Amino acid sequence: MTMSATADEKLLRALTALLGQKGIVTPDEIAERVALTDAASPGQGARMVARAWVDPAYRALMLADGTRAAETLGIPMRGAPPLGVLENTAGLHHLVVCTLCSCYPRAVLGYPPFWFKSAAYRARAVRDPRGLLAEFGTVLPDHVRVRVVDSTADYRWMVLPLRPPETAGWDEARLAGLVREGDMIGVTQVAC
Template identity: 85%
Template sequence: MAGVIEADSERLLVAIESLLAKKGLASPQEIAERIALTDAASPGQGARMVAKAWCDPAYRALMLADGTAAAEALGIPMRGAPPLGVLENTAELHHLVVCTLCSCYPRAVLGYPPFWFKSSAYRARAVRDPRGLLAEWGTVLPENVRMRVVDSTADYRWMVLPVRPAATDGWGEERLAGIVREGDMIGVTVPAAS
């Protein structure tokens, strides 16, 4: 078996797609539709959830209790996705998400995992030297802030609810969502009013 799967990756994909189409398991159209569906998930969706949680205490409570229900409440499709857990950052506690074994990522609400999240260096360093790792993004946590590194090893997917930045009083949800980036919801960066 080893020999044939060692073929060039591009050729292997073409061959597999052709066989799956012949067997009625995946047509080119289904593949195109699936790509469109996956492309529709982006960090903008998670950012909408974060902004709403910053403005609406009842939504924040729902999001922390049941991330999947909170995503669905904003119309984000979660059917077939693993359960979503939400980790709340506070003035005393900062969460960082990693998957040391592969690259489990809250794709339903953040889209495809970024390159760095899948890299060996990130996966190796996050659990051992998380503060040194954050420095790669220029993120420096005050010493009184404890870190909790969440290694995503099993059936949940985890996103971070960051702390709402100072100087955003009176901002609406849309404007708030605009300052929340992908990395803020994994914990490598923190949002800032800009």
């Protein structure tokens, strides 16, 4: 059923060598991309959220051009799809899904949680978002509209969640420590 590690390694070496010989990518470029992918984590997105909460000019930039906002904080975005940021408000809650596959803003959130790619999440997020949110412990009042954002094409989307009112006066690093990946997908809300 599964290939042994040796067979995997042979295949990987052969593929890498061919890509190099054909001038498609060099081994160094592959190593750089692997390092960038491994370094990406929800902590990057959390830094952006915390900055947006304390700096209105950064918040405006983030909503207008997520890619540039990420780069401003030193997050490498070269080669990444354009990043869009969706702002939650008192009356509007965003929930991100990719119903067609598993598009995810990896540059700023890292690898997706396992359930993000599941058929159940992908189907239910569009069909029964409030039921799905409730299972994540997120129960929204009736006056809050739920806007499900289906990542169907070239953009990648992250949510700028609401700042908890109890955090007045907190500094940026402490704020960033509160923000979890689910808050930036929209399955949860930031809690203190």
